[in-house]
Amino acid sequence: MNKVYFIGAGPGDPDLITVKGKKIVEKADVVIYAGSLVNKKIIDCRKESSELYNSAHMDLNEILDLIKKSVESGKLVARVHTGDPSIYGAIREQIDPLEDMGIACEVIPGVSSFVASAAAMNKEFTLPDVSQTVICTRLEGRTPVPEKENLESLASHRASMAIFLSVHMIDNVVERLLVHYDELTPVAVVQKATWEDQKIVRGTLKDISEKVKRANITKTAQILVGGFLGNKYEKSKLYDKTFTHEYRRGK
Template sequence: MTNKVFFVGAGPGDPELITIKGRRLLDSADVIIYAGSLVNPALLTGTQAEIYDSAGMTLQEMTDLMAHGIREGKTVVRLHTGDTSFYSAISEQIEKLRENHIDYEVVPGVSSAAAAAAALKMELTIPEVNQTVIFTRLEGNTPVPSSQDLGAMSRHGAVMVIFLSISMIDKVVEKLKEGCPPETPVAVIERVSWPQERIIRGTIDDISEKVKTAGIKKTALILVGEALNASELSTGRQSKLYDKDFKHGYRK
């Protein structure tokens, strides 16, 4: 296998929710640098690589470790949680690798958003109810462009999957009230797909108190939108895909 850096999405937590390609790369890697505070360590079972926990590392320290592995002719896996497509901070790592003329590849994983929908036993797009999903976060240490402020996003009426914000639940609710009715359903999912998974359901009006009572302070997603009703109630809405009166290229 080519000695390059592979950024691998580890999936949401369940060690079986990693792609076949991701699993193969882990099993054949010479060096694995994993997000130790978030990645399920069960994913590392059986690997033969040198393993490094990046939880306490800086960007430069990670880059130096990757570069050292490549210079020694090794295959390096940078193991991230969920999917690498958002909130993974791979962009800044990739920039450093390009500066050092190091080859790399990105292998996507199962996002925690997809796992959350599965935990709720629903799809996030419901005909005539919701056809748009927004992945976003509340501004914290990392700034958010003013046009993408959570309050502004709440006015679209789409389902929102809110990352990295559970520790600021009161502020989240305050922002959501700018665009959503107080009775809008909310689901908070802690440690989705892990054995410790917990689901807290409520509305914008009462979710903050429920989250505090449950003691949830980190590693949780917040899902908001009318479509969440479909996980518990019949909507009576159907797509045209399986409608007996709808004809398409595969069904006359």
């Protein structure tokens, strides 16, 4: 019996799906993709005879039934998610029942939008004396967030932050971050990172909300927060000529 491949299609640029993920899409008999987010160009490589389904129009049971019938018919299934499916991908609720049915599942990781957003600005989340921690989170909406993970609590660490699925609540995001971050803390909002119509808005907690509204960004965006977006940092020890490690002796 064939297995189901859960594929991270990357942030949007068709070239950013992994080679392994693309090879599966190319040979799959059935392709089920998250049509509300996945760039359609990414799955243009599928074979002409494959069946294509947009999961944006399907509920969980419909998706599971389709996968079950396809696998039982000996078909190879590619379940294509945006970014990396391990982050806000809702894959456990698909994988667990499929494995209970005896259907093997394999996850192929992808490039998440939060790292694609940093790349779009040539930034590094983990500058040595600025932050060595990256927090990925979201505001509660129709999907709740555990109380111990509320934004104010996470902001108390003043780490580098990537806030998903929350740009439509930018005022609320800013208000809650200001509990711990200074109003001049750098912020960037990246909409549709790596897509042809990518948009980047830079500012601080003091002015980012107004800038985002002027840019008419209401969805499909990352909010990046922290000193890593600034220009003050110490160089790492990694390439310091006086630093000795396993492969190089300091001078």
